[in-house]
Amino acid sequence: MDLTKLIDKCKQYNKVYLYGAGIYGKKTKRFLEQNGVEVEAFLQTSIHAPNCQFRGTPIYGIYETIITDDDLILVSVAENKQDEIISILKSKCVTNEECITKSIYDQISEEVDYSNVADVTNEKYIQVLFFHRVIEKKDDPWGLEVRPEMFDQYIRYIAENYNVKRFEEDWSDVKEKTLVITFDDGYWDNVEYALPILEKYKVPATVFVSTGNLDTPNEFWWDRLARLVPSDKLVEKRNELRKLSPRERDKALEEMEQEGNAFRERLVTDRTLTNDELKRLSDSEFITIGGHTVNHNALLYQTEEQQRYELMHSKKIIEDIIGKKITTFSYPFGQRDTYSDTTIRLLNECGFTRAASTVQELTGRDFNPYEIPRIGQPEVDLKTFARKLEEKWYMEG
Structure with a gap:
């Protein structure tokens, strides 16, 4: 039918x-x-x-x-x-x-068309979006990449149709549909491609940076993993490795490399920011830098001492580079089963005042500042992107 x-x-x-x-x-x-x-x-x-x-x-x-x-x-x-x-x-x-x-x-x-639908009535006005990469697509096994021309369309649409707030701002006075833009990890293309587009449309964003590979040509560990296992095993293997300590994880990756399997070529574009690039990002009036740990492990599986190191050391590294205090944070992986109440307590003790998860929900007035939900944004056409934004508010009733 x-x-x-x-x-x-x-x-x-x-x-x-x-x-x-x-x-x-x-x-x-x-x-x-x-x-x-x-x-x-x-x-x-x-x-x-x-x-x-x-x-x-x-x-x-x-x-x-x-x-x-x-x-x-x-x-x-x-x-x-x-x-x-x-x-x-x-x-x-x-x-x-x-x-x-x-x-x-x-x-x-x-x-389905969500235009001309009555405005939200439950006070869940805020939709926090998160991206990872803005780059011409090559091999994208994790689905993290959005091409610059599509990102330009998204940000232009957002600028023309929505109120936009910064992640660290006070949201208590928001009474209309509002978007917040964030990025996770700290890939170099955030400064090369995303920043000019955000500045072009005067849209603010927060970039949460994992510091372990800053100023090196090294891959993030999940990109390294993607070269060593077939696509149908990627998520399963990633979920195993994210529970390990950084030393155990790196040892496991080295052992896989010694087996000689190669399912993808090494891409020079799979790198993090340099210190200078991070400073350039931070110097933009439209960018706020936040923490994202040193080694990007699931914090739930780390000892309290290890968690404190991940939070404090990454915070210090970023602050030394950009010359500013950082107070916002994004949990690696971001689901509730990847961090704990201990993590939240440590964030507070380390001077972080707000933290982002990856729970795919809207944010209401009574949000927990240490568990702010966010909605991931894969690349889709502009019509689908716009429809899905409105769909989230519609589904909340």
């Missing part, structure tokens, strides 16, 4: 229900509404709280809802859960159902 037939079918029924109030259901609701189909309600197998709703559409339990032969239920959940839902509907003698297949969902994702 194509989207035109789906819309036509919906318009033949008295009421249209969406079974599932997750991302499938919410996105389908928006698509139907923009095509003149009103959704009566979301349905779920069970309701955990009374008076649930999403953007004015109520959420009911299926067993408490009367469905007639004049009504249509769109099963808007992932395909691996649809058979279970169909069985529940059959037990209620419901026969007018249509499954939103993966193919239909992908079409909806391409066509």
